[in-house]
Amino acid sequence: METRRRKAIETTKELADIILQATPHIKSNIHPATRVFQAVRIEVNNELKNVKQVLSDILTLIDVNGIISVISFHSLEDRIVKQFFKRESQKCRCNNIICTCEPPKIELVNKKPIQAGEIELKENPPSRSAKLRIARCIRG
Ligand SMILES: [Zn+2]
Numbered sequence: 001m002e003t004r005r006r007k008a009i010e011t012t013k014e015l016a017d018i019i020l021q022a023t024p025h026i027k028s029n030i031h032p033a034t035r036v037f038q039a040v041r042i043e044v045n046n047e048l049k050n051v052k053q054v055l056s057d058i059l060t061l062i063d064v065n066g067i068i069s070v071i072s073f074h075s076l077e078d079r080i081v082k083q084f085f086k087r088e089s090q091k092c093r094c095n096n097i098i099c100t101c102e103p104p105k106i107e108l109v110n111k112k113p114i115q116a117g118e119i120e121l122k123e124n125p126p127s128r129s130a131k132l133r134i135a136r137c138i139r140g
Helices: 012-022 033-044 047-061 075-089 118-123 125-129
Strands: 067-072 106-108 131-137
Touching: 012 033, 033 047, 047 067, 047 075, 067 075, 075 106, 075 131, 118 125
Parallel strands: none
Antiparallel strands: 067 131, 106 131
8 A cells, every 4th residue: 555655844835825725716815824824823822721811810810990901803712702701790600599699790891892993994904803892890
């Protein structure tokens, strides 16, 4: 049986070209390798784990009336921030008949995330994926 030996990928350009060849051609201004590189970066930097850690650390560090502002740059990060803000601002998190929850630690400043407007999108295209969520600490 013949074994295939592939040459190791040595540059990001080589990898981008391989991804481009393996991806169906779709009209888009975004290179198909963008998402793959993003996924590699997220994994290598442990980004999602770090977002969760920072959010849980914030609750131990912030003072009453302190503001938590988080800008996320992709949907996986935003989902973590959204769920964290939702959970920590809920009056009840136990769903027992007799609630045993402590009162919430934060309240949401904006219900929906703030996103770049038309003018900013034209001047700064990478802002297209940014979402700003804000909460205020209401209990020490
Ligand atoms: Zn409860």
